[in-house]
Amino acid sequence: MFNKILISCVISLLTLSARADELTINPENPKNYMVVKGDTLWDISARFLQQPWRWPEIWGDNPQIDNPHLIYPGDIVSLKYEDGRPVLNLQRGNPRSVTGRNVKLSPTIHSTQNVEAIQSIPVDAIQQFLEQSIVLDKNEIEQWPYIVSSNDGRLMASTGSTIYVRGLPEESKIVKYSIYRKGASYVDPKKDNEKVVGEILGFEAIYVGDAIIEKRGDPASAIITIADREVMKGDRLFPHVDEAITNEFVPRTTNNEMKGRIISVIDGVSQIAQYQVVVLNLGKKQGLEVGNVLGVYQSSYVVRDTTGPIITKDNPQEDIETAKEINDAGGDLSKIFVRVVHAIINSVNSFDERYLAPANTQVMSENVSLPEEYVGVVMVLKTFSKVSYAMVMETKGPMHVLDKIRSL
Numbered sequence: 001m002f003n004k005i006l007i008s009c010v011i012s013l014l015t016l017s018a019r020a021d022e023l024t025i026n027p028e029n030p031k032n033y034m035v036v037k038g039d040t041l042w043d044i045s046a047r048f049l050q051q052p053w054r055w056p057e058i059w060g061d062n063p064q065i066d067n068p069h070l071i072y073p074g075d076i077v078s079l080k081y082e083d084g085r086p087v088l089n090l091q092r093g094n095p096r097s098v099t100g101r102n103v104k105l106s107p108t109i110h111s112t113q114n115v116e117a118i119q120s121i122p123v124d125a126i127q128q129f130l131e132q133s134i135v136l137d138k139n140e141i142e143q144w145p146y147i148v149s150s151n152d153g154r155l156m157a158s159t160g161s162t163i164y165v166r167g168l169p170e171e172s173k174i175v176k177y178s179i180y181r182k183g184a185s186y187v188d189p190k191k192d193n194e195k196v197v198g199e200i201l202g203f204e205a206i207y208v209g210d211a212i213i214e215k216r217g218d219p220a221s222a223i224i225t226i227a228d229r230e231v232m233k234g235d236r237l238f239p240h241v242d243e244a245i246t247n248e249f250v251p252r253t254t255n256n257e258m259k260g261r262i263i264s265v266i267d268g269v270s271q272i273a274q275y276q277v278v279v280l281n282l283g284k285k286q287g288l289e290v291g292n293v294l295g296v297y298q299s300s301y302v303v304r305d306t307t308g309p310i311i312t313k314d315n316p317q318e319d320i321e322t323a324k325e326i327n328d329a330g331g332d333l334s335k336i337f338v339r340v341v342h343a344i345i346n347s348v349n350s351f352d353e354r355y356l357a358p359a360n361t362q363v364m365s366e367n368v369s370l371p372e373e374y375v376g377v378v379m380v381l382k383t384f385s386k387v388s389y390a391m392v393m394e395t396k397g398p399m400h401v402l403d404k405i406r407s408l
Contacts (some may be wrong), residue, residue, distance in 0.1 A: 024050040025079070025086055032078040034093070035071055041120040042251075042393060044071075048079050048088060051408070053251035053293040053377065053393070058086050064208040070117040111195075121250050121379065121391065126277055128404045129266070132207035134180065134238075138200055141182050144236040150221050160187060163211065164219040165237055175238040177222070179208040186387050188281050189261055189402055201281060201386040208235055224228040251293045251379055254407045258282055258294065262378075262403050263387070272399040276392050278378060280405060283386040292380045294390070298373045298397060305368045375399050377408070 029048045045052035071077075076092030079086060123130070145167035150157040157163055183204030190199075209227035213220055224231055264279035265272050270279060282288045375397040379392040392399065 007257075009033060018289055023054055023086075025127070026050050027367070029079055031075055035073050035075045035077065035118060037073045039073070039118050041071065041118060041126055044118075045088075046394075048077075051113075053408070055088070056252065057251060059088050072117055088264075089367075095203070104200055121301055121393065122275055123249070123381070123391075125174055125275070126381075126391070129277070130382055132178070133382065133389065134184075134205040134207075135186065135202040135387055136182075136205050137202060137385065141180065141205060141236050144180075144238055145177075147231065147235045149233060150231075151221075157224060158230060159209070159224050159227045161224050161231070162206055162214075162236050163222050163224060163231065165211075165213075165222055166219045168213070168216065168220050168237075170216075173238045175213050176240040177211050177213065178240045179211055179224075179231055179235050180205040180238055181208050181232070181235050184264070186263055186281070189263060190281070199225065202384060205238075208232075210240060216337075238332065246384065249379065249381070250291050252291050252294045254288065256287055257407050258286060258288065259404070259406045260286075261405060262296065262399075262401055265401055266389075270400070271382070272392055272395075272401075274392050274395050276377075276391050277381070278392060278401075280380070280388045280390055281386070281389050282405075284383050285386055288388050290380055290383060293379055293393075294380075295374060295408045296376045296378055296392075296399055297404045297406065298368045298375045298399070299403050300372055300405075302367050304371050306365050329371075340377075348394070372404065373397060375403065377406065386390050 025098040026046070026048055033043065033044060033047055041055065042052050044057040049055065049058075071090065074092070076091040076093060078089050078091065079085065080089050145165050147163050148166045149164045151162035151164070183206040185203050186201045188199040188201050208229055208231055210225045211222040212225055213222045215221045221383045222237075260280055260282040262272070262278045263281045264281070269276070280288070280294075376395040376399055380390045381395050382389040382390050
């Protein structure tokens with residue numbers, strides 16, 4: 001057993017070494033780059049590295065200046081080599097100048113500390129979604145308190161409306177609740193002996209709004225304070241949680257080799273683009289963590305080949321019938337005539353075979369599986385038990401639901 005463990009450790013170390021050796025500098029890197037408003041750390045790293053998610057490997061600490069973890073518009077990032085190893089250096093621009101001083105850059109960007117500092121990745125547009133998004137286990141939402149009606153009896157309500165809620169715990173002193181609606185299920189597309197297993201990995205809980213309890217009882221009354229969409233009878237209430245999602249996403253490879261698929265895309269578009277959020281069929285149970293980076297590979301699409309392969313029409317039955325026809329001819333003259341006719345036919349067929357192949361061929365239609373193609377990179381932003389949300393950081397080709405993902 002000890003030998004097996006030792007061998008596994010050695011293999012792991014070799015794998016990590018191989019990954020480190022694969023770090024590739026972008027041959028078109030600018031050598032020096034001035035940061036501009038709207039840049040992200042990922043964008044800047046992509047100018048210098050072909051694998052921008054590996055920036056922590058070539059950026060160190062900044063002990064020489066205040067707030068060394070922040071990068072601002074006007075700062076200059078440059079590529080240097082120290083002992084043959086590539087290092088990205090930072091020179092402060094005005095007004096935060098550090099005259100003649102180069103400092104190594106830190107891999108994290110604390111954008112919450114200063115609004116001018118650039119972010120590591122562009123999360124502003126999805127910040128609210130990440131804070132409010134929930135994935136639930138089967139039937140979990142059915143245990144939550146629910147809206148039975150509004151004060152005017154309408155099916156839908158909005159901000160400022162009074163709603164009536166059943167199922168609140170009598171002993172609860174919680175006042176502020178978030179309103180959710182049960183969404184679509186996330187289904188695992190894995191196959192078992194060529195049969196789709198179809199395990200339900202969780203249910204999307206769609207954020208609807210917030211409400212404050214005014215009067216307890218059965219039913220209790222509440223006021224809708226925020227409504228992102230129409231509040232409906234049957235929507236569920238969950239204690240409000242002020243969860244601050246960090247902007248300090250540090251990319252890194254997974255600790256273990258992982259394989260999975262994209263099983264959904266937020267907002268349900270058919271083709272996935274850069275910076276969209278996708279759902280992966282991997283989660284905390286598989287060891288996936290926030291910041292993990294995975295490659296996306298276009299699934300092996302099956303196409304119908306209606307062009308080839310070309311098969312020559314061999315027809316032995318036709319040869320047998322020709323011989324019989326000659327043998328059955330009455331006299332020698334008739335047999336000669338039949339041979340002449342068939343010689344002409346054979347000459348025409350020979351011409352077809354040489355110059356008009358389609359005239360003497362048949363097409364065999366069949367399904368062909370296309371090879372996998374690398375189409376991009378995703379970074380994990382939020383993990384749940386069996387699924388995760390990830391942002392598409394790079395696209396190298398068309399990306400779709402059910403495309404494969406695996407460790408880089």
